[in-house]
Amino acid sequence: MTRKCVLATSQLNQWCLDYDGNRDRIVEAIHKAKSANASIILTPELCIAGYGLLDHWLENDVYANSWDVVAEIISHNDCQDIVIDLGLPIQHRGCSYNARVIALNGEVLAIRPKLDLCNDGNFREMRYFSPWPRGRVEDYLLPEVIQQLPHGQMRCRIGEIAFEALDGSFASETCEELWTPNSPHSLYSLAGIEIILNSSGSHHELRKLDTRINLITEATAKTGGVYMYSNQRGCDGDRLYYDGCALILNSGKVLAQGSQFSLRDVEVQTALVDLDEIWSFRTSRSRGMQANEPSVHKLERIQVNFRLCRKTLNPRARLTEAIEPRYHPPEEEIALGPACWIWDYLRRSKAAGYLVPLSGGIDSCATAVIVYSMCRLVVSEIQQGNEIVIDDAERLASGEDPRGITAEQFCEKVFTTVFMGMKQQSSKETRSRSRDLATAIGSHHVDTDIDQMVESLQNVVTGILDFQPKFKVHGGSVAENMALQNFQSRSRMVLAYALGQLIPTSRGGSGGLLILGSANVDECLRGYLTKYDNSSADINPIGGISKTDLKRFIGWAETNFNLPILHDFLDAVPTAELEPITESYVQSDEADMGFTYDELSILGRLRKSFKLGMLGMFERLVVDWSDRPPRAVYEKVRNFMYYYAINRHKMTTMTPGLYLESYTPDDNRYDLRPFLYPKFAFEHRKIENMLKKMEEGEAGVANGT
Secondary structure, rough: OOEEEEEEEEEEOOOOOOHHHHHHHHHHHHHHHOOOOOOEOOOOOOOOOOOHHHHHHOOOOHHHHHHHHHHHHOOOOOOOOOEEEEEEEEOOOOEEEEEEEEEEEEEEEEEEEEOOOOOOOOOHHHHHHOOOOOOOEEEEOOHHHHHOOOOOOEEEEEEEEEEEEOOOOOEEOHHHHHHHHHHHHHHHHOOOOOOOEEEEEEEEEOOOHHHHHHHHHHHHOOOOOOOEEEEEEEEEOOOOOOOOEEEEEOOOEEEEEOOOOOOOEEEEEEEEEEEHHOOOOOOOOOHHHHOOOOHHOEEEEEOOOOOOOEEEEOOOOOOOOEEOOOOOOOOHHHHHHHHHHHHHHHHHOOOOOOEOOOOOOOOHHHHHHHHHHHHHHHHHHHHHOOOOHHHHHHHHHHOOOOOOOOOHHHHHHHHEEEEEOOOOOOHHHHHHHHHHHHHHOOOEEEEEEEEEHHHHHHHHHHHHHHOOOHHHHHHOOOHHHHHHHHHHHHHHHHHHHHHHHHHHOOOOOOOOEEEOOOOHHHHHHHHOOOOOOOOOOOOOOOOOOHHHHHHHHHHHHHHHHHOOHHHHHHHOOOOOOOOOOOOOOOOOOOHHHHOOOOHHHHHHHHHHOOOHHHHHHHHHHHHHOOOOOOOHHHHHHHHHHHHHHHHHHHHHHOOOEEOOOOOOOOOOOOOOOOOOOOOHHHHHHHHHHHHHHHHHHHHHHOOOO
16 A cells, blocks of 8 residues: 655745745746646745745735735645745734735635744844744635635635645644644654645754764654754845755655755755655654543644646656755855855846956955856856846846857846056056956956045045144154055945946946945954945955865865966965065965954853853864963954944945854844943953963972962
C-alpha cells in the first residue's frame, strides 16, 4: 500500500506593494505546480503584499488590497484543484496578524496566524502584528470581496489548525516558529501530521544557509514527516536580500532544493513522496508515549474533502531520491548575493546604470567586481531565454537586442567607473590599477583629476578665514590635516553625482546613474570615513561585508572570473590617498585607524553579535589575546570604543548597505544604539582596577612570591 503525492514549494521575487506583479508571480507558481501534478503549493511569507513593507503594515489599505488579491488568485481558473497556502496580513477583532490563508477551489479552508514573531535583528514584527496565542481557534468573518465569490462563503476558522484531507494531513508553521525552542512542528508531528508547510521571509547572511537546513533536517529526523519550506527571493525594497533556497525534506533527507541566488522571478520545486513511508519513523515507543499526552490532542482539525494523492499519478513513478544539500562558499555568496540585489534595484528603479568612484583600493575594486558579477548573471539568463531579464537588459542597452552580448559589453553599457585623482596624493599604481580593472571588466571608465575643484574650495575657505591650512607633513595641525583630506573626499562625492546625472546624456542616452558606495563594514564600525564623502551614495553593496571577507572574495574572483588584475589589489597596502606622498610617508589605512581589519572584525562581533560592553570585551580578549600584555589589550578595547563613540554619528547618514554580516553597525535598521556617548569613565575605572590586580599578580610571580 502506498500514498504517493506530488508536493510543490516556491521561491518568488516579490516586491513590496507590487500587488499586480506579486499576484502574477503567485499564479505562475501555481500553474507550474499543477503542471507537475502537485496537490499542494506553498508560497513565501506575506507574499501577497511583499514582506518588507515596514510601517506600511500599519495602513488599512494593505489589508484590504491583500484580500482583493487573494480573491483574484483563489478564483483564477489556473488555481483550482490544488491546495494553496498564501501569505498575507489580516485584521481580526481589533488586532493585526501575519497569517496564512489556506484555500482550495475558491474557498478559504482556514486562516493560520503566526504564533512566534521575529522581533530582533533586522525584524520588528511586533511593531505591526500581534502573536496568535497557541491553541486558540475561533470563527473569522471573511471580507466582502471573498463573500462575493461564487461560493458565497461568509466565515472560516482562524487559529492554530491542522488539516485532514481524505488521504493525508498537513499543517502550517511560519518562518520564526522553526527557529524557536518550542517549535509547533514538534506538536504537529506528535499529533500524526504528515506534512509541515513553512512559509518564510528569511534574509541572506553569510554562512547562514547551513543553519537553516540543519534546523529543518533535525525537525524531520526525530519523528519523521515531510517538511516543505518556501522563501522570498530578491530585493523586496529594503536593505535585505532574500535568498530563496526553497526546500522539501522527508524524514531527515533533502529531496529538493531551490537555487540560493538567481535572477529568475519564479521557481517551483516539487517532490514525489510516499506518505506511508513516514510510518517507519514513528514506531518508537517513546514517541508513542509522548503522542498520547492530552495537549497533543487539543489541536483542532479541519476536514478537507480532497485527495492529496492523485489517481492520475503513474503507479510506477519513482519517488524523489534524496540529494546532498548545496552550499556556496562565503566568497561565492559575496559574488552572487549582492549582484542579485543590485540587479533588482537597478531594474526596478528604472535607472540607466551604476557609477562607482574607483580608487585603486580593494573596497571600490570589490564593488566593481560585484557589478561585473551582476553582468555575468544577466548574460547567463539572457542565454537561457529569460524573457523578463531580456526585456530589462534591452531597456538598459538603449533598445538594442541584448541577445549575443557578452558580460563585458553589457558592463560597458550599464557601469561607469571613475578615478578621481590628485597630482600630489594619488600614486601611479592606484591610477593604473583602476584603469586596468575597468579594461578587464569592460566598464566605461573616466580618468580625471580633481585638483581644480579642491583648490577652489580651499581658496574660498582661506579667503573667508584669512588662514592657510596645511597638511601635517607640511607642519599643519590635526584639524588642518583632517579638513584638507575632507576637501578632497567631499569633492569626489559632488563630482560623482554630477557625472552620474550627465554621463548617460553625454553618451547619447537618457536617465541617470545610481552611485554605488564602497565603505566596508569595518570602516563603518570604526568611523574611518568622512561624512558626506564618496562613501555617500545611493546604495552600498559591500556595506555589510568585512574587509577580511572582501579579500577572500577578490582572491576567489581572480580565479573564477579570470581577472588576473585582482592580484595587484590583494598585494596593495590599503590607503585613502588623501595626504601628500613624500619620500618618507605614504598614508596607510590600518596605521591611521590604529587597528588591523582583522582586529576590527573581532571587536565588531563582540560588540554586536556577542552583546558585550567595554568590560565584557576586555574580559574576553584578555584571554583570547593572551599573547599580548593585558594593558595592550585594554588600550585596544579603550581606543576602539573611543573611536566608535565619537564617530557613531556618521552611521545616522550612511548609505543604505546590503545586510550580510551580523555585526554591521547600520544605524538605520539593524544597530539601534545612540550616537552621543559619554567618556566611559566608569568602565575605564573598573578595568584599570582589574589591570592593577593582574599586573601585581604577574609581578609577584616574577619575584617568586
